[in-house]
Amino acid sequence: MGVNASAATPPRLSFPPMHFEILATAGSARAGRLTTPHGVVETPAFMPVGTQGTVKALDPAELRNAGAQMILANAYHLHLRPGEDLVHELGGLHAFMGWDGPILTDSGGFQVFSLETLRTVDEDGVEFRSHIDGSRRRFTPESVMKLERLLGADVIMQFDHVVPGQASMAVARDASERSIRWLVRCQWALAELGAREPGPPQSLFPIVQGGVHAELRRDAAAAITALGDWDGIGIGGLSVGESKADMYRMVEVLDDVLPTETPRYLMGVGFPEDLIAAIRRGVDLFDCVAPTRMGRNGTAFTSAGRVNVRRAIWRADPRPLDERCACATCARFSRAYIRHLFVADEMLGPRLLSLHNVHFLTALVRDARAAILAGAALPEPLAAVDAAPAV
Amino acid sequence: MGVNASAATPPRLSFPPMHFEILATAGSARAGRLTTPHGVVETPAFMPVGTQGTVKALDPAELRNAGAQMILANAYHLHLRPGEDLVHELGGLHAFMGWDGPILTDSGGFQVFSLETLRTVDEDGVEFRSHIDGSRRRFTPESVMKLERLLGADVIMQFDHVVPGQASMAVARDASERSIRWLVRCQWALAELGAREPGPPQSLFPIVQGGVHAELRRDAAAAITALGDWDGIGIGGLSVGESKADMYRMVEVLDDVLPTETPRYLMGVGFPEDLIAAIRRGVDLFDCVAPTRMGRNGTAFTSAGRVNVRRAIWRADPRPLDERCACATCARFSRAYIRHLFVADEMLGPRLLSLHNVHFLTALVRDARAAILAGAALPEPLAAVDAAPAV
Numbered sequence: 216m217g218v219n220a221s222a223a224t225p226p227r228l229s230f231p232p233m234h235f236e237i238l239a240t241a242g243s244a245r246a247g248r249l250t251t252p253h254g255v256v257e258t259p260a261f262m263p264v265g266t267q268g269t270v271k272a273l274d275p276a277e278l279r280n281a282g283a284q285m286i287l288a289n290a291y292h293l294h295l296r297p298g299e300d301l302v303h304e305l306g307g308l309h310a311f312m313g314w315d316g317p318i319l320t321d322s323g324g325f326q327v328f329s330l331e332t333l334r335t336v337d338e339d340g341v342e343f344r345s346h347i348d349g350s351r352r353r354f355t356p357e358s359v360m361k362l363e364r365l366l367g368a369d370v371i372m373q374f375d376h377v378v379p380g381q382a383s384m385a386v387a388r389d390a391s392e393r394s395i396r397w398l399v400r401c402q403w404a405l406a407e408l409g410a411r412e413p414g415p416p417q418s419l420f421p422i423v424q425g426g427v428h429a430e431l432r433r434d435a436a437a438a439i440t441a442l443g444d445w446d447g448i449g450i451g452g453l454s455v456g457e458s459k460a461d462m463y464r465m466v467e468v469l470d471d472v473l474p475t476e477t478p479r480y481l482m483g484v485g486f487p488e489d490l491i492a493a494i495r496r497g498v499d500l501f502d503c504v505a506p507t508r509m510g511r512n513g514t515a516f517t518s519a520g521r522v523n524v525r526r527a528i529w530r531a532d533p534r535p536l537d538e539r540c541a542c543a544t545c546a547r548f549s550r551a552y553i554r555h556l557f558v559a560d561e562m563l564g565p566r567l568l569s570l571h572n573v574h575f576l577t578a579l580v581r582d583a584r585a586a587i588l589a590g591a592a593l594p595e596p597l598a599a600v601d602a603a604p605a606v
Numbered sequence: 607m608g609v610n611a612s613a614a615t616p617p618r619l620s621f622p623p624m625h626f627e628i629l630a631t632a633g634s635a636r637a638g639r640l641t642t643p644h645g646v647v648e649t650p651a652f653m654p655v656g657t658q659g660t661v662k663a664l665d666p667a668e669l670r671n672a673g674a675q676m677i678l679a680n681a682y683h684l685h686l687r688p689g690e691d692l693v694h695e696l697g698g699l700h701a702f703m704g705w706d707g708p709i710l711t712d713s714g715g716f717q718v719f720s721l722e723t724l725r726t727v728d729e730d731g732v733e734f735r736s737h738i739d740g741s742r743r744r745f746t747p748e749s750v751m752k753l754e755r756l757l758g759a760d761v762i763m764q765f766d767h768v769v770p771g772q773a774s775m776a777v778a779r780d781a782s783e784r785s786i787r788w789l790v791r792c793q794w795a796l797a798e799l800g801a802r803e804p805g806p807p808q809s810l811f812p813i814v815q816g817g818v819h820a821e822l823r824r825d826a827a828a829a830i831t832a833l834g835d836w837d838g839i840g841i842g843g844l845s846v847g848e849s850k851a852d853m854y855r856m857v858e859v860l861d862d863v864l865p866t867e868t869p870r871y872l873m874g875v876g877f878p879e880d881l882i883a884a885i886r887r888g889v890d891l892f893d894c895v896a897p898t899r900m901g902r903n904g905t906a907f908t909s910a911g912r913v914n915v916r917r918a919i920w921r922a923d924p925r926p927l928d929e930r931c932a933c934a935t936c937a938r939f940s941r942a943y944i945r946h947l948f949v950a951d952e953m954l955g956p957r958l959l960s961l962h963n964v965h966f967l968t969a970l971v972r973d974a975r976a977a978i979l980a981g982a983a984l985p986e987p988l989a990a991v992d993a994a995p996a997v
Contacts, residue, residue, distance in 0.1 A: 267950045297946045305942055313938040547704040555688045559658045
């Protein structure tokens with residue numbers, strides 16, 4: 216490979232097209248503006264997830280109208296299908312999927328480590344079997360940088376080692392320290408790729424690991440901060456089975472030690488109450504499959520709690536999913552109609568619910584942003600309770 | 607029931623809100639304008655089919671942008687699920703499904719007779735079993751009028767007796783004559799319902815049956831024409847297994863005997879070459895599930911023939927489905943991307959293809975209309991051939 220990953224001074228990459236400014240704060244909460252090569256993201260922001268190069272059930276135009284500013288795609292899935300070479304050949308992910316706004320690709324770390332029995336880790340990387348055809352594959356920091364470069368997203372996440380939420384201090388430390396060594400290899404790999412030929416303008420985000428152990432989180436943050444002038448920093452390994460209290464505590468710990476002026480991205484978090492809790496603790500960016508996955512399964516986020524649209528109590532309910540919602544679903548369709556679509560197994564049902572849920576989350580963080588700018592109280596979404604039936 | 611269905615003089619219903627004018631002709635082809643309670647339909651027009659109160663995979667706004675002016679919904683399916691009472695309670699089909707343009711409901715005749723072993727016909731009506739739960743149901747001309755009135759479409763089709771395309775003269779005659787007796791009962795039923803309480807403004811369209819037998823078609827047309835001042839006349843029992851030559855011949859026969867000034871609606875026809883062949887023979891309205899069904903299955907209509915998007919030859923093809931197409935799919939997405947969506951089983955694939963196919967047919971009949979108005983040659987779409995791969 217020719218790269219000395221243990222070199223004391225990794226290359227300091229510079230990513231000129233990205234810029235973050237904080238416009239207002241309220242305690243730890245921040246309202247900001249992230250400028251990317253594909254446009255501005257007003258933060259806090261929620262990124263819908265387009266796992267296979269499409270946010271499930273939604274069209275890019277719809278997504279934009281639902282308030283999405285930036286989206287996420289999964290390097291692991293796109294590597295398996297259709298392959299990064301094909302995406303590159305067709306002009307990169309933006310052109311391929313018809314989304315001209317900013318895109319972030321994750322590194323595949325989370326997916327690979329979710330494969331359980333299908334993978335083996337060593338210091339060099341991870342060997343795993345494709346969940347599609349069982350074929351043997353190998354991800355290393357170097358291979359993932361090449362992969363993400365070919366996909367061409369605005370933000371590319373480092374390849375990291377993710378452990379379950381309940382991992383012991385020893386296991387979490389091992390994975391965290393490996394993730395930091397892999398970060399350095401990602402830096403070298405990107406520098407080498409860039410020296411060979413110019414690529415798309417991309418910013419590498421490191422990922423802070425460390426499980427639910429404050430000490431590990433602090434150590435990781437310090438090490439990562441010393442390694443580069445980052446355009447953003449990921450907080451990984453949360454929302455993976457630990458308690459909400461542990462998750463919030465880790466975010467608090469990092470709020471104290473991460474550089475204030477750098478955007479913080481809490482990976483995989485997307486329930487309404489968690490978004491607000493994390494915004495209060497200084498987080499700027501989020502992603503989660505929840506709005507689209509729950510939407511496909513027939514559950515809507517609403518200002519009155521969750522609505523399972525399949526329930527018989529909505530059979531003749533003329534009200535929209537959420538009377539306070541301005542989305543294209545709530546403006547036009549009743550609960551009764553959406554319930555009919557789900558009962559009749561019509562594709563428009565998952566579409567309308569996914570659209571509503573994405574809008575719900577983007578509106579929630581937009582409201583939080585407005586509150587920070589205005590010095591007002593943050594919204595307080597209901598936790599996961601079922602909405603009461605009509606009275 | 608108190609209705610004497612064999613009365614010599616059925617009630618002549620009047621449907622003031624509907625109006626048809628022919629703006630130009632070219633041979634038998636006509637360019638017209640059908641004014642309905644929910645807006646104008648420029649004819650010839652193709653109506654996408656919203657079987658269960660939704661045009662599969664598509665949103666009403668998308669449908670409008672794809673050029674749909676009027677859509678069809680199925681009384682049979684909506685009766686079974688969610689039920690006409692519920693649709694009525696929620697304001698009728700337009701409000702229920704969020705489509706404010708004109709709607710036509712078929713009568714369930716075609717569906718009921720497609721059930722094969724699940725039904726028995728007598729002079730009174732048809733007894734059948736629900737394809738969903740096997741429950742026993744009965745459709746009569748009277749029950750279907752009540753059903754379609756509760757659904758509230760602008761155009762409601764009579765309940766008719768449909769026989770297969772190869773039906774003998776005797777079988778076809780029996781069904782055709784029964785359909786005419788049922789038409790009279792539909793007229794009486796509507797008159798009775800209207801006398802009891804005012805309903806939505808609706809026009810009843812009769813349906814000419816008669817299989818592939820010219821004599822039966824002529825007889826049916828004459829009998830139906832004598833029974834009312836129709837706002838439109840359906841041509842049924844075609845595209846049900848007979849040859850294309852037989853279908854075209856029957857349309858020609860009817861072109862000679864149906865009143866010129868009345869819109870003609872060829873039911874269930876929607877392949878590009880058939881639309882043009884029937885427009886040449888004086889047809890104004892069409893419906894078919896083909897564009898959405900084929901779209902869900904991965905086949906696109908294009909100006910170069912049909913494209914099966916799953917084929918490996920499109921794997922890296924950067925071209926749109928159809929380079930001459932202006933639809934929202936072709937403006938934004940490559941064959942390679944759409945193929946990826948189908949291979950990855952992503953819902954956006956069926957969405958984009960259904961959208962394209964609907965646009966393809968609405969654009970085709972719009973082009974035919976423009977040609978009639980301009981005195982130019984009608985478009986000549988390719989018959990069902992596979993598009994050649996890229997060269």
